[in-house]
Amino acid sequence: MKKLIDLIQEELVKAFTAAEMDPSYARVSVSNRPDLCEYQCNGAMAAAKAYHKAPIQLAEAVVEKVTDHSVIGEIEAVKPGFINLKINPEFLADYLSKMQNDEDLSVEKAKNPKTIIVDYGGANVAKPLHVGHLRSAIIGESIKRMGRFMGHNMIGDVHLGDWGLQMGLIITELQERHPELVYFDESFTGEYPEEAPFTISELEEIYPCASGKSKEDEDYKKRALEATRELQQGRRGYRAIWKHIMNVSVADLKKNYGNLDVHFDLWMGESDAQEYIPDMVDYLKDNGYAHYDQGALVVDVKEETDTKEIPPCMILKSDGAALYDTTDLATIIQRMKLYKPDEICYLADKRQELHFVQCFRCARKAKLVNDDTVLSFIGFGTMNGKDGKPFKTREGGVMRLERLIGEINDEMYQKIVENRSVKDTDARGTAQIVGLSAIKYGDLSNQASKDYVFDVERFTSFEGNTGPYILYTIVRTKSILGKYKEEGNELKKGALLAPKSDSEKALMLSVSRFNGVVENAFEEKAPHKICAYIYELANEFNHFYHETKILSEQDEARKASYLALLDLVREVLETCIDLLGFSAPERM
Structure with a gap:
């Protein structure tokens, strides 16, 4: 439409x-x-x-x-x-009737669908997810969902950090603790155990312990670097440990991302791009794109129009080691080969902008992507506490994502129990649904590039511009529609009449803007625009609700029109929150 x-x-x-x-x-x-x-x-x-x-x-x-x-x-x-x-009020009613009968709620699908890869995970294996991983996961999931709704082929990739020094550190510490393990016997030729020699809890304790030791013990660090090198060169026992680390970590990551209702199509990591690096290095050298500078292999990416210094993109360090630039460029080659994307979109802290400028320019200069391939970067701000500093635990440490979700759910549970709005047996489940809305809406209602204060008390409020307020509005529409059906009535799509009051027309006009909002929000990769829209729509609905006797309306045609409008409001709101990555309960 x-x-x-x-x-x-x-x-x-x-x-x-x-x-x-x-x-x-x-x-x-x-x-x-x-x-x-x-x-x-x-x-x-x-x-x-x-x-x-x-x-x-x-x-x-x-x-x-x-x-x-x-x-x-x-x-x-x-x-x-x-x-x-x-x-014209009659035209508006007719427009909404057509919208209600359109399975896409008036949104026109992309005429030329694109394949778009969204890189929005970035978690490191063997480490727990913490609040620093929240924004990329939440914003990226919403952009992926918006793109799919618009008809594009969206591919979400977690892009794990799974191939650096942390692996060597874990292997070294594991050997210190359990030198008898068969993985460290280079003469062993049999099959390695299927079960990992550690749990996720043990793994998450091993890494920080090893990291701390490497900062104080130079010999320990050298052994970790050597273990990393041997792993990357294919030492059999180390590769077996690496597979255990991956299996244990990915299972835990899937559970924690699942708690956020964040889902990836690809569970690939830096390790998957390694096989592309040797050929890429040869290509960059042979075609004159890369040169040596003080022993390091670099590609110049500065441009005449630059107003600030843009350093060269470093491909290999002077000792021949690869870097993030190397892996990200090799990943671009891999993605172009396997998926032929029209666009690759990256989400990361905005302080990483220079890295992406260097990589994107290098990829274009060296023709690693097609001329019309879009490489985009969405840099997000930090999530801060009320003190304006990066969000921490009360003890001052980095807060685990699991703990943050738990605290929000507990807060919502207490509020729901105090309101006695749902049965005790349903309260925990409802608290999880509403808690997720508080977290996601609290984040997404802010422009991605801006820092924001994560205020638990405000985000969990049922009043104001919050996720729980939006859900409360949806539940209110469901309650009215449910009562109407309980009276033996049937909802009729297309039963909309021209608006009778100013509040009804304002609500109808707000609903009619849905298609433009979704289209614009996706074009600009700006979920906050959907948040602003549904807050406006929820306010218009509540204004209409408070001044209109809906179920007690005597004119049956007018009542049917009111209910048809309510059902459309519900459908638009539920579609929007699905695009934002959360859902609504039946009661709250």
């Missing part, structure tokens, strides 16, 4: 053309003065200079040419030259 604003604009294009003015001036926007009008056009103001006439004269000439009022109900020229518009 075409967007309502586009249909209005088409009418104004006709009017501007009939008034012998360039139709490009017929741009329509949602009114910033809803007390005066619903939509506005400021084209006459912009056209005044070109046509050497007062803006009000041009505006009046355009208004005179609008004769068909089937779409535009009211149109008025006001000084100094604005054109104020109101939609």
Whole structure:
């Protein structure tokens, strides 16, 4: 379906053309003065200079040419030259009826679907997820869902950190503790045990212990570096330990990401790109893209238009070791070969922007991607505590994601029990659903690039711009619809009548903007725009609800219209929160 604003604009294009003015001036926007009008056009103001006439004269000439009022109900020229518009109420009701019968709720799918890889995990194996992993997971999941809803082939990749020094450190510490393990016997030729010699809890304790030792003991660090090198060169026993680390870690990561309702299509990591590195290095050297500088292999990526220094992209260190740049470039080659994406989108802390500028420029310069392949980076701000510093535990340490989710769920459980709104047997499950909305909405309602304060008390509130408030609104619509059905009535799609009150029309107008919001939010990769929209829609619904007797309406056709509108509001809100990555309970 075409967007309502586009249909209005088409009418104004006709009017501007009939008034012998360039139709490009017929741009329509949602009114910033809803007390005066619903939509506005400021084209006459912009056209005044070109046509050497007062803006009000041009505006009046355009208004005179609008004769068909089937779409535009009211149109008025006001000084100094604005054109104020109101939609025809019957047309609005008809538009929403068509929207309700459209399985995509009026959203037009992409005419040329793209394959887009979203790199939004970045977790390191053998380490627990902490709050630092929250933003990339939440924002990336939402962008993936929005893209799928728009009809694109979205591929989410966790891109694990699974091939660095941390592996050598774990192997070294494991050998210190259990030198008798068969993995350290180079003469062993049999099959290695299927069961890992450690649990996830033990693994998560081994790594920080080993990391601490390597900072104080130079010999220990050398052994860890050597273990890393031998692992990467294929030492059989070390590869077997690495597989155990991966299996144990990935199982735990899937559980924790699952608690966030975050799901990846690919569970690949840095290790998967290693086989592409040797050929890539040869290609960069043989084709003159890379050169040696003080022993390191680099690619110059600075450009004449740069206003600040952009250092070369380092491919190999002077000792021949690969770096993040190397692995990320090899991963681009791998993705282009296996998936032929139209776009690769990366989510990471905005402080990593320089790294991605270097990698993207290198990939383009060396023709590792097609000319039309989009490489995009969404840099997000930090999640801070009330003190304005990065979010920590009360003890001052980095908070594990599991603990944060647990604390939010406990807070929601207490509020739900105090309200006695659901049975005790359902309270825990409901608390988890509402708690997830508090976390995700609290994050996504902020522009990704900005830092924000994670305020547990505010985010778990049932009032204001919060996830629980949105869910409470959805549950309210479900409750009314449920009572209507309990009375033996059947919901009728397409039963919408022209709005009777200002609040009803405002609600209908808000619903009608759904398709434009989703399209724009995905284009700009901006989930916060969906949050802003559903907060506005929830407010409009609650305003309508408080001043309208819905179930006690005597006019059956009008009542059926109210209920059809409520059902559409529910469907739009539930679709939006699904795009944001959470759901609503039946009661709360």
